[in-house]
Amino acid sequence: MDTEIKLKGDRVIEQIPSTKDKALRINLNENIYGTFAEIGAGQETVRHFFRSGGSSGTIAKAMSAYDKDFSDAIYGIEEDGRYVTESRLKKMLSHEVNLIEERLKRDKHPSKMFFSYANTVATIDFAKQFKGHGWVGIRYQIEPDEDYNEIIIHIRFKETDARLQQETLGILGVNLIYGAYYKYNDPKRILRYLYDHLDKDQFEIDTINFSGPRFANVDNRLMSLQLVKNGMTDAVMFDPTGNNILPAAILYKKNILALRGSFRPVTKVNMDMYEKSLKMFLNESKVDKDNTLVIFEITLSNLRSDGEIDERDFMDRAELLCSLGQTVMISNFQEYYKVVEYFSNYTKARMGLAMGVNNLIDIFDEKYYRHLSGGILEAFGKLFYRDLKVFLYPMLGENGEIINSENLKVHPRMKELYKFFKFNGKVIDIDDFDPHTLEVFSREVLKMINNGKPGWEEMLPPGIAELIKEHRLFGFDPSKMLEQTN
16 A cells, blocks of 8 residues: 655645536536636636536536627626626626526526626727726626625736636636635635636736625725735725725826825825925826826734734724725735836826925935836836826924925935926925924824823824724724723
8 A cells, every 4th residue: 555755855836626626616616506607718717617527517508699799798798898897797697597597497407606796898809909907707606606706806907928828817717616616715815715726927916805704804905915914916905895806907007196104093284285286286287187086095004013924913904094085995006106106007097196395305205116127217207207297295304393395404416406306396295284283293103092091093094093093993992992991
């Protein structure tokens, strides 16, 4: 009898089942049964199930409605006339699940766990200008008498060959279906398993949403954070309801005003900067109020403590910003020019950055650009070449003086470069500020909350202190407050 030899120093390697093994395991489960509807890149996922054997026990139907008129006749017409959208995918999933329930009677199939897998995808175009993207999702049951769960993702292809993109999509589809059934108890791992037998150079996932009874406790904002943390994408966004939104869809052709901060917690300074910079931004020519989006951006480096990302701390910040009705972006862009470059992929409209004096001084520090062949000039070309303005919030100096764009001090070597941008109207002071907010610092507020020191409540926007106390955010401990008052 052969026994496996283990040597000293061997590491335990997680065994990842092959794509064929995943498809076969699902096929051999007598209860998993459903339909495949794939538009735009061929029937790439379902073919793995056909080829692995035993597919008649899993596939009730497989289809591709390639012709637009056929697609519209089956799933209805989209208001915007587009086909590669989340709305289209949801209609596909809903339609196919309803058909299963209608055509396959429960008394005949009492133990079946029905599913509908769908994708709507645009692969790379002939000119190879647009690499392609798509929506992929599954609606499925874990118990026959249970409501449906849903996982929906948006992907962007990075490969420059349509055939390779099709193969990538097929493997991703198998990974999604397998993860949905066999890893549903650990959504974070589902995310990682989506890249089994695939590489991050092949595609990125920039939006994911879980819903349904099995994911009732999943916060999709935390799933967004995992995408950036795992290097699956550079930036993710979520709306005030906490739902993840597709950056491309919300940024497209918009005027964008971005505020970067740690927001730990969000203070009166942040809100004063937001309100005053937005007022100035809307007064700019080429800025349309109805087409303007404000984004509160947190960079990943702002979420790390001791090198690790504190998820609880992240959720505290997310909860406060969402309660204020803000759209939030999480990115791994340390430098400002990368944020602007990212926005520029989706819009050519005027942009604004609201920041404090300290942030602007940092931008003019050469050490952040040593990795660029063109150094700081390359970064500034990317930052200011576009239709961008910086709205500068003042700060208090050591002697109580107000520091703004007129008297801030950058490195002597950068002085002339700074004057050039200032002279050309790229840096504008926020003059109409609240002088009382200049003495508010979020790190001091956080220290007061942690130590149970009174008085921090007045430094925050209305309603925020109550939220912190009610949900015990940022380590708030009511017993410490009692100790202070006794």
